[in-house]
Amino acid sequence: MKLNFSLKARRTDEQYARVRVWTTDKQWELYEALLSAHLYESFYHQPAEQLAVIRKLIRDNDPLFVARLAVYFREQLQLRTLSFVLTAELAEVCKDKALIGMLVGRVIQQASEIPAWLDSYAQTRGSRTGKFLRMNPMVRKYLAIHFNGLDAYRFVRLTKVQQARLRYTLSLVKPKAASKAQQALFRRILQDKLPARNAWQSEYEALLQLHFDSRELRQSALREKWKEGISTFRMGYKTLVEKLPEVLAAGVSGKVLKLAAEYLGNAAAVAGSRLSPQQFLEVYRRLQGMEKGGAALLEEALEQAIRHSADNLAGLDENGRVVIAMDVSPSMRYPVKEGSLVERFDIAPMLAMLMAGKGMSVSTGIIGNTWKHTMLSAYRLFDQLDQLRKKEGEAGYAINAHLVIRDLLRKGEVVDKVMIFTDTTLWNHRQFNQGMEADPGRIWRQYRLIAPQAKLYLFDLAGYGKKPLECLEDGVYLMAGWNERVFGVLKALDNRAVGMEALEEISL
Numbered sequence: 001m002k003l004n005f006s007l008k009a010r011r012t013d014e015q016y017a018r019v020r021v022w023t024t025d026k027q028w029e030l031y032e033a034l035l036s037a038h039l040y041e042s043f044y045h046q047p048a049e050q051l052a053v054i055r056k057l058i059r060d061n062d063p064l065f066v067a068r069l070a071v072y073f074r075e076q077l078q079l080r081t082l083s084f085v086l087t088a089e090l091a092e093v094c095k096d097k098a099l100i101g102m103l104v105g106r107v108i109q110q111a112s113e114i115p116a117w118l119d120s121y122a123q124t125r126g127s128r129t130g131k132f133l134r135m136n137p138m139v140r141k142y143l144a145i146h147f148n149g150l151d152a153y154r155f156v157r158l159t160k161v162q163q164a165r166l167r168y169t170l171s172l173v174k175p176k177a178a179s180k181a182q183q184a185l186f187r188r189i190l191q192d193k194l195p196a197r198n199a200w201q202s203e204y205e206a207l208l209q210l211h212f213d214s215r216e217l218r219q220s221a222l223r224e225k226w227k228e229g230i231s232t233f234r235m236g237y238k239t240l241v242e243k244l245p246e247v248l249a250a251g252v253s254g255k256v257l258k259l260a261a262e263y264l265g266n267a268a269a270v271a272g273s274r275l276s277p278q279q280f281l282e283v284y285r286r287l288q289g290m291e292k293g294g295a296a297l298l299e300e301a302l303e304q305a306i307r308h309s310a311d312n313l314a315g316l317d318e319n320g321r322v323v324i325a326m327d328v329s330p331s332m333r334y335p336v337k338e339g340s341l342v343e344r345f346d347i348a349p350m351l352a353m354l355m356a357g358k359g360m361s362v363s364t365g366i367i368g369n370t371w372k373h374t375m376l377s378a379y380r381l382f383d384q385l386d387q388l389r390k391k392e393g394e395a396g397y398a399i400n401a402h403l404v405i406r407d408l409l410r411k412g413e414v415v416d417k418v419m420i421f422t423d424t425t426l427w428n429h430r431q432f433n434q435g436m437e438a439d440p441g442r443i444w445r446q447y448r449l450i451a452p453q454a455k456l457y458l459f460d461l462a463g464y465g466k467k468p469l470e471c472l473e474d475g476v477y478l479m480a481g482w483n484e485r486v487f488g489v490l491k492a493l494d495n496r497a498v499g500m501e502a503l504e505e506i507s508l
Contacts, residue, residue, distance in 0.1 A: 027065055028496065030057040032471060034069075034082055035489045039468035039481075043085045044123045050467070055089060063094045067103045068506045074107045076502060077492055078314070081116070083107045088120035091139065101138025102508060111150040112158055114143055114173070115165040135173070144175030148182055155189060156197045167192065200234040223250045230260050237273045240264065241305075244283050248292045257294040265304035271311060276484045277354060278342055280306040284382055285341035303382055310354040315487030320416030322360060324352045325367040325404045326374075327422040328388065329397050334423075336461065336482045344461040347482060348421035349388055353381045367420065369396025371403035401426045401458070402440045405447050414451040423462040427478055441476075448474050455494065 033054050040046045058066055066086065074083035087107050091100045108117050121135075135143075147170065155163065167189055177183035188194050196202070204225055212218035226247050229235030240247070240260060247260060263269060284302050287295050310316055326348040336342050352364045357378035365373040372395040376384055401420050408415060420426065426440055444456055455475040460466065463481030470478040471493060479486055492499060 026057065026061055027500070030054070030061055030066070031069065031499065032493060033057060034073075034086065035492055036467070036469040036471075038079060038082050038489060039479075039483045039486060043081065043120075055093075058086070058089050059093050063090060063096060063099065064508070065503070066090050066094075067099060067508055068503050070103060070107055071506050071508070072499070072503050074109075077488070079488075080107075080113070084113075084117045084120045088117065088124050091121060092124040097136045097138045099508070100136065101142050104139050105142030105145060106508075108143070108146055110154075111146045112154070112162060112166060114146060115162075115169045118169060118172070140173060140175070143173050147173065147175040147186070148178040150185070152185060152188075152194055155185075156194055163189075200229045201236070201239055204229070219250065223252055226250050226252050227256050230256050230263070233263070237263065237269045238275065241273070241275060241279065241283055244298060244302075245286045245290060248287065248290055248294060248298065251292075254294065257297055261297050261301035264298065264301035265308075267308045270305050270308040274312050275305075275309055276312060277306050277309045277350060278336070278484060280309055281342050281346060281350060281382075281385075282340060299382065303380070306381060307354065307357050307378070310358055313354075313484060313487055315489070315491035316351075316355060316358060316360075319360065321414075322355060322362050322417045322419065323404065323408070323415050324348055324355075324362060324364045325371070325401065325418070325420045326352075326364065326388075327368070327399060327420075328366055328392050328394070329368065329399075330392060331423050332461070333392075334462070344421075344423055344482070345389065346385055347459075347461060348419070349376055349385055350381065351419075352376050353378055353384065363415075365404070366391060366395040367399060367401060367404060367422070368393070369398045369400060371395070371400065371407055399424060399426065400438065402438050402443050405440060405443045405456075409443065409447050409450070412450060415454060417455045417457065419457045419459065421459045421461060423460060425460045425466070425478065425480075426458050427472065427476065444476065445474055455490075457490070 033050075037043055037046050037050065037054060044051070067090065070083045070086040070090065073079040073086065084107060087100075087103050090103070094100055104117065108114060155166070158166065170186060170189055175186070177186055207221060207225055210221075212221065226235075230240070230247070230252070240263060244260075244264075247257075252260075280302050284299060284306075287299060287302075328345060332345040333343050336344055336347065349364070352362050353376050355362045356376065362376075363373070364376050365371055374388075374391075399422050401422070404418060404420060408418070440458075448454060453475075455477065457477050457479065459479045459482070461482050466480035468480050468483060469486070469489065472478065477490060477493075
């Protein structure tokens, strides 16, 4: 069935204008609110008043539009969590049970995803466990279809935690098996009688629990296990990245380290892992403190990997001219999150170099009392990050963001995006009782006269509990804290017309 939301058939221009504007405003408001909420650590951990606003918007919009939006998030923006949340919230308020059942069947693509969807569904009913959930027959019907697509091979490839969650969900949904063989599989899953997967990670963890007569014997056993995992590629890519300092500490041979380095720098492996640049930088910082032979080889491989990982960041694939201004004051020398070795200081230059590596035109500089242009290349990323630490305070310790925009205005230079990274909020107020000429909002509005399509992104990397994303007038976005998903969200918000048109093409 293809649903048509076009209002072109309305007869009078006056009626058309009135209805169209209201509908578009409500639809766009929901779209924007959901994407902004996606930047929280968890959708249901956002402030209660903001969650209440989103739920009201869901009720105020046409259920068919909301259903299309859930499909759009899943199939075109690859925002699985957001599509699950939206489907679960709609299931709570929509009376069209057939629509909800069909939508659940579409946004969930395999049985292993059912527990995640039920988590969201439980949240809409005030339950964290889902123990007493009541599902309408249509939802059960489509969940049963996914369960009947499950086979023993797929199940044993799940982690133990995933298996336990799916086993519990199977007991909750009670799907009707499509065949006797499927019924037998359900029974074996519920009784936990399927053979365990012979995973390298499980074997390694078991080895760690064994008792050895000496430290040398333990070290030798672990070294052999690392050698076997790397040489046979039984060890997953993510495991290798996360455990890289342990591999180095184990003292494996140069030949094994070379194999590990080749695997680390492989573009296809990086793409498949979906690891972010920040995760590779984290591992590099951990290796820096180790005085072991082979560290330089692994660091070089991580350099290749972090450049490839830029492709894993949604929203960094557009052409255009970008200006990135970096605050390098001492207050930026704080972790981007608790326990991390990546600092606020690192974010802007890392992004600038990754963008340059993707062929984008990027101009960078240090912001302080002055605006000082700084050249960064697409190569030797880690070395350049380390060198920048020596430039702390080089431009002064104020945050004169207006100088970045004023410089563009003075030159008559048209760019597509201006990104300013600091640890404070910078819009429509002046620092240290400065005059009107230092107001970034006023100067930005002047700049938009010569660059009407330009966007201004103001990052407050400290955050301190502020809303993670606010969309203001004149192409201005305020970001609080740091979340690598932000560029995918910004791209979706920038492409408003494209997004609305794509929604109208979705068939349910």
